Amino acid sequence: MSQSTSTMGNEKINTSRRKFLKTAVTLAGATIGYTWLKSSQILLFAAKPKDENLPWYGLVIDIQKCIGCGNCAKACKNENDVPIEPFFFRTWVEQYTVKNDGSVNIVSPNGGINGFEQTVPTEDIFKSFFVPKMCNHCSKSPCTQVCPVGATFESPEGVVLIDEKYCIGCRYCVQACPYGCRFIHPVKKVANKCTLCYHRLKKGLEPACMETCPTGARMYGNLRDKNSDLVKFLKEHTTLVLRPHLNTGSKLYYNGLSSEVR
Amino acid sequence: MDPHFQHLYDILAHAQGYIFPNEIDLQWGILIVVYPFITGLVAGAFILASLERVFKVKILKPTYQIALLTALSFLLVATMPLISHLSQPQRAYEIMITPHSSSAMAIFGFVYLWYLAVVLLLEIWFDYRHSMVVWSNEKKGVMKWIYKILTLGVNDISPRTIHWDRKLGYIITIVGIPSAFILHGYVGFIFGSLKANPWWSSPLIPIIFLFSAMVSGIALVMLVYMIVSYLRKKAIDLNVLDAIGKYLFFILILDFTLESLDQIHRIYEAEESFEIIKLLVSGKLYLTLFVAQGLIGTIIPLITLVFLQFYKHKIKLQKTMYFIVSVLVLIGVYSMRWNVVIGGQLFSKSFSGFTSFKVGLIGLDGTLMAVFWLVLPIGILAFLLWLLPPWKMVKEED
Numbered sequence: 001m002s003q004s005t006s007t008m009g010n011e012k013i014n015t016s017r018r019k020f021l022k023t024a025v026t027l028a029g030a031t032i033g034y035t036w037l038k039s040s041q042i043l044l045f046a047a048k049p050k051d052e053n054l055p056w057y058g059l060v061i062d063i064q065k066c067i068g069c070g071n072c073a074k075a076c077k078n079e080n081d082v083p084i085e086p087f088f089f090r091t092w093v094e095q096y097t098v099k100n101d102g103s104v105n106i107v108s109p110n111g112g113i114n115g116f117e118q119t120v121p122t123e124d125i126f127k128s129f130f131v132p133k134m135c136n137h138c139s140k141s142p143c144t145q146v147c148p149v150g151a152t153f154e155s156p157e158g159v160v161l162i163d164e165k166y167c168i169g170c171r172y173c174v175q176a177c178p179y180g181c182r183f184i185h186p187v188k189k190v191a192n193k194c195t196l197c198y199h200r201l202k203k204g205l206e207p208a209c210m211e212t213c214p215t216g217a218r219m220y221g222n223l224r225d226k227n228s229d230l231v232k233f234l235k236e237h238t239t240l241v242l243r244p245h246l247n248t249g250s251k252l253y254y255n256g257l258s259s260e261v262r
Numbered sequence: 263m264d265p266h267f268q269h270l271y272d273i274l275a276h277a278q279g280y281i282f283p284n285e286i287d288l289q290w291g292i293l294i295v296v297y298p299f300i301t302g303l304v305a306g307a308f309i310l311a312s313l314e315r316v317f318k319v320k321i322l323k324p325t326y327q328i329a330l331l332t333a334l335s336f337l338l339v340a341t342m343p344l345i346s347h348l349s350q351p352q353r354a355y356e357i358m359i360t361p362h363s364s365s366a367m368a369i370f371g372f373v374y375l376w377y378l379a380v381v382l383l384l385e386i387w388f389d390y391r392h393s394m395v396v397w398s399n400e401k402k403g404v405m406k407w408i409y410k411i412l413t414l415g416v417n418d419i420s421p422r423t424i425h426w427d428r429k430l431g432y433i434i435t436i437v438g439i440p441s442a443f444i445l446h447g448y449v450g451f452i453f454g455s456l457k458a459n460p461w462w463s464s465p466l467i468p469i470i471f472l473f474s475a476m477v478s479g480i481a482l483v484m485l486v487y488m489i490v491s492y493l494r495k496k497a498i499d500l501n502v503l504d505a506i507g508k509y510l511f512f513i514l515i516l517d518f519t520l521e522s523l524d525q526i527h528r529i530y531e532a533e534e535s536f537e538i539i540k541l542l543v544s545g546k547l548y549l550t551l552f553v554a555q556g557l558i559g560t561i562i563p564l565i566t567l568v569f570l571q572f573y574k575h576k577i578k579l580q581k582t583m584y585f586i587v588s589v590l591v592l593i594g595v596y597s598m599r600w601n602v603v604i605g606g607q608l609f610s611k612s613f614s615g616f617t618s619f620k621v622g623l624i625g626l627d628g629t630l631m632a633v634f635w636l637v638l639p640i641g642i643l644a645f646l647l648w649l650l651p652p653w654k655m656v657k658e659e660d
Contacts, residue, residue, distance in 0.1 A: 045364045087270045089283045106280035106614050133282075142458055148370075149353075150362035168356055169349025171289040172367050178458035180282030180611050184289070186266060189349040246457050262534075262612050 045145040055222035056158045063256040065217035068130035070112035072209035079208035086110040088183045090194040091134035098126045104260045135181045135194035139249035143173035159196045167191050279615025288607045288619050292632040293343040298449050299599045300340045305446035306479015307333040315435045321505045327652030329483045334382050335643035343635045346626050366455045377445050381438040388431035393655040395419050446475040460535035461606040466524045473517035478595035480510045481588040503584045511567040538613040547605045550597045559594010563587045
């Protein structure tokens, strides 16, 4: 009798202890799990299209169509209040000249605004081409990731933008962009970059650089719309992004990109 | 013309190869060299203090409070170079109010405050409380009140309370060691986590930062100990120098090994950035990397420290050599910060050219400002040593 009582007593204790342990383990597990998930979200960084009804913008630059006139860089400066000094560009054009000896000559005098002069003698040239550069509007953009206050953000349409009233000017984003697309505006004293002419897009207008391009080397469009010209272009051409190994989720696709380009 | 633009035109004229047009201006100047240097001194000095406390290295006792006060003096200034380099310094508080969770930089304020308030201030307070109570009873006038305020009204000096002071101080030191590691490892992570920059992007960078921090902090405490003893006209204890020298030697070896590993790894993997980095280290960084950091800051101190373990004849010569070693090591670590911060921005991310860097003398991010932020902590330290003289503390039995 006494034995069974003690067993019962033990069982009672065991059940409540088991219950307690179960709850404790569940709670601890949930906390650890949540913390882990939460922290991995913090460590893993990527923008996702949120609103299904909004476009998710992508870009194409067709290198074979670029003639190096520099109108795009000039139009951009006019449209976006970028200082005219040759140290600040939201978009610019580079001229690549691959020589017969394999060496590569790259120039971009004043971002290509005044056009280009070929300084390499014709007989030494293996091939030459122009590469327009601009913000890649990455979906895993390193610049957005590192901004300590969140002044850089991605719009619901996937355009990387800066809140000028919020930027503290720490320049971490300029360091983080592998494409050299950011600068500190010398007058506003905050980070500055291509907005894909967001103010124009909102009015149904093309970005200034695209409107002015005489050969239609630049294109933008809705990556979500399978019938858009952009998606059709991407389907019919083999395109590449810059620095794919950095996994920046670049949405600027180059057609005819040569391996010398970085 | 705007002098800033004139400055940029000058640099443009000196650019080599091709650099992206936005890269002519260096984003982070001399202040960002000073920032990890100062933070490193803090972490290093604290770790040396902890050695004495946690691992009971009795011989280091004369340097314990000096190390703590040195750490505090530099920590108080640590954020200033950061804030003064911001283009919008008046918005600096945003980083504390709305930190962006994915940014490696956003947490610095919190790590800093944790370290300042929870670790250093508390540890120093527990350490000095007994003495401050006694001083507040002994002194007269303003000083009496200053010490009274510093005790925060906790005037109990019964053996039991003092025992608790020491116990809590000990616990804080134990918490402090990983905190010091986090503080400076984290500063390294700010650079090491930037995949866009192959000179920075390395998981070894936080660890290298940490070891170079320890090296610089230990050297600084050794230097401060010698200078303070000299100014107080007290004999410098050679045994203390030998003990610190031993730690300095081992950590310098580790630091050197880690840095070499990082470079060997780069050379062997020879990724797409290899050619430009090779040009960087053999050109623009040659003096600061091989001469200042490698030879003056590492090789010569290492050889001297080995020599000093065996050479036991002329005491004055030994002391002079320790003095020189600590100065050289500090020069070396400062050069290391320079090589990381400035070196990482001299080459273009197109890997096809170099910009150049000219330090301005005046202005918020000029040399004078940097010197000011380096000298200010020394002034603070002098004040703290006057206010809280370790040599006048109430002796406690072990």
